[in-house]
Amino acid sequence: MTADGVSSTAYVYDGNNRLTEETKTVGQSSETTHYSYDNNGNTICKYTETISPATEGQTTEAYISAAGAAEEITSAGTDYIGTGFPETASPETPLPETVPEITTGQALSLEAQTADTGTDESSNEVNNDNSVTINEYNGLNQLVKTVTGDITAEYTYDGNGLRASKTVNGVTTNHIWDGDQMVLEIDGAGNVSNKYVRGINLIYAGEGANRRYFLYNGHGDTAQLTSTTGSSIKVYEYDAFGVEKNIDPEDTNLFRYCGEYFDKETGTIYLRARYYDPTIGRFITEDSYWGKDSDPLSLNLYTYCENNPIDYIDPSGHMPVKMLRNYFNLYRTGKINRDSVAKQILLMNIGNPYVGFHEIAQIFVGDKVAAKKSEVTLEYSIKAINDKGKTIKYEADVVKTSQFGKYVWEIKPLNGKDPKEQLELYKEKGDLALGPTYSDISGIKILSVNNIFSNDYTLYMGINFPEKGVATYYFYSVDEDGKTKELSTAAAKRICEDILFPMFYPIPMPMPMPLPVPVP
Known part of the structure; x- marks a missing residue:
């Protein structure tokens, strides 16, 4: 490039x-x-x-x-840079934690300043040192106003929780969405100020001579903007947490780190449910999901990507449980079809297909066991007091609440860990009964594979209910001749990584007229 x-x-x-x-x-x-x-x-x-x-x-x-x-x-x-080991070192000699800015070939100076950060009653960051920032929130804990020095920004939101507009020092910009992706911006007079054309990622913005094409690095960050002739307009570099290097205050492009919307007036990145501040590497408000004791990194409600922004992205501003439940509701209400929900869940977990597989199975098991006059909850929260008086939290995979009681199903991959110990715990601490068995679920399409060396094939997931309270998922492929082959979970993971990652994060290549890339 x-x-x-x-x-x-x-x-x-x-x-x-x-x-x-x-x-x-x-x-x-x-x-x-x-x-x-x-x-x-x-x-x-x-x-x-x-x-x-x-x-x-x-x-x-x-x-x-x-x-x-x-x-x-x-x-x-x-x-x-970041965490890791030098080539000549051993794992027993890890590097010290580095600071965000590294200066090469010059005298290095570090200046420390005392921060004075406060929080309101909802645990939202409300001010910092040097220039005081005052944030205001509505009853839904959405940021509605922020004032820093002589800059005042106000925000409104639609019924889906997406930002509908922002007004900076009296200048209003209205956001138009297609699902959870911004496609238009309209000024206060009703004129289109920005147009965004998308495929898997944002392809280009603007029209005519102002059209800018987006090229991405392996993390999904905007790495370069090009003109319609393929010439470079702007090159971007970031540290691991998204701090832009050599930032240009006159830059009008708003989609930068992780390909997400950058608010110049605050220096934060709008990630739908919350705002992320890359300079401190965290969100400015708490996550509505309180995390799991089994995953200590999830217990810090301000953490961005569990402090691992190299491997993960967080386009929703929520932890996976919130997203999982949203997708389940979309599928149950017919707003997203069978193939699409599996594909979207897998893409949201592209850094860890095992999590994607588990969540796909949760959605289809939840749909299978759902019935009239019942409520199905994925990642059902159970709280109990241990012998030391401490509150312990557990999450059961799928729980159905009906007039007859509450029933639980634990989901495992084929040949995975025996779930009986977990189920006994859920029965005791959550007063849950083991859910009944059901007929198999088959034909859950994960992805199609075009194989240049042999027949094309489609990767499928199936789910069975071998005993009460247990659901097991497995994988198989069907080629173009109709031949079926059983696959291990590890093999399915490798297929997804080999196919999806390069398609979702294509190798950056400048081109005169980029074309939309079909969603895999």
């Missing part, structure tokens, strides 16, 4: 189509970011080496020591 005819970016991928090197070259200087992965495809190390004539490859790393003092390390050509 070439920008402005001066700088260029080259990408290297391994045999599993995972990004391993990203080299950015400007003149005689270059910066190469290396990525390494574990056996499950998770990013375990990211580091950058910088080479320039002025520094002869020396880089400076800033970090905070265990004693709280600012420290720095100068090394010959290797600059470690």
Whole structure:
């Protein structure tokens, strides 16, 4: 990928189509970011080496020591960014946590300032140091007004909770949505101010000479804007949590980190349910989902992507449980069909297909057991007091409440962990009965695979109910000749990673006239 005819970016991928090197070259200087992965495809190390004539490859790393003092390390050509290990180190010698900004080839200075951050009664961030920011919220805990210095912004929302408009110092912009994606912006006089054309990602914005095409990096961030002729207009770089490097205050593009909407007036990213502040790496309001004791990172209600923004994105501003229930309701009410709900759940969990598989099974089990005059809850919350007087929370996969009582189903992959211990716990702590068995669910389409070396095939999920309170999901494929093949859960995961990841995050390639890419 070439920008402005001066700088260029080259990408290297391994045999599993995972990004391993990203080299950015400007003149005689270059910066190469290396990525390494574990056996499950998770990013375990990211580091950058910088080479320039002025520094002869020396880089400076800033970090905070265990004693709280600012420290720095100068090394010959290797600059470690984020968490991970250097090539020459062992896992027993992890790097110290780094600060967001790394300065190369210059004297490094760190300036600490005391923050004075307060919260209102709803635990929302209401001010910070230097310039005081005052935030106002409505009864639904939605941000409706924010004042910082001489900038005042006001926001309104529609019945679905999406932002309907924003007014900054008296200038109003109305948002028009297609589902949960913004497609138009209209000014206060009713004129279209921005038009957004989408496929899997945002393809282009604007019209005529003002049309800008979007190119993305492997994380889904806007990496470059191009004109209709393919020439570069703007190049973007971010740190892991989305802080934009060399930000241009005159930049009119609003879709940047993770391809999401950036509010210039506040420096936050609008993620539908909440606002994310990349400078502090967290949301400014609490999550409505209180997390799970079995997942400690979910218990911090302000955390962004469980502090792992390299592997995950959070386009909804909610934890997965909220999204899961929303998709279940959409499917139950006929607003999204059978194939689409499975595909959307899988895409929302592209960083971890195992979670996607489990949630797809939850939706279809919940739909199967639902009946008239009953209520089905996914991730049913159970609270109990232990011997020490502490409140313990559990979440049961699927619970149906009817006039006859409450029934529970625990969902596992074929040959997965025995659910009996969990079910006994739910019966005791939640006063739940084991749900009855049902006929099998088959033909849940996960994705279609075009195989250039053999027959095309379709990956399916099936679900059976082997005993009371238990639902088991499994996978199989059917090729174009109708031949069926059983697949393990691990094999299904690998197929999804190989097919979906490169389609959802395509390799950035400048092109004169990008065309919509069909959703896989």
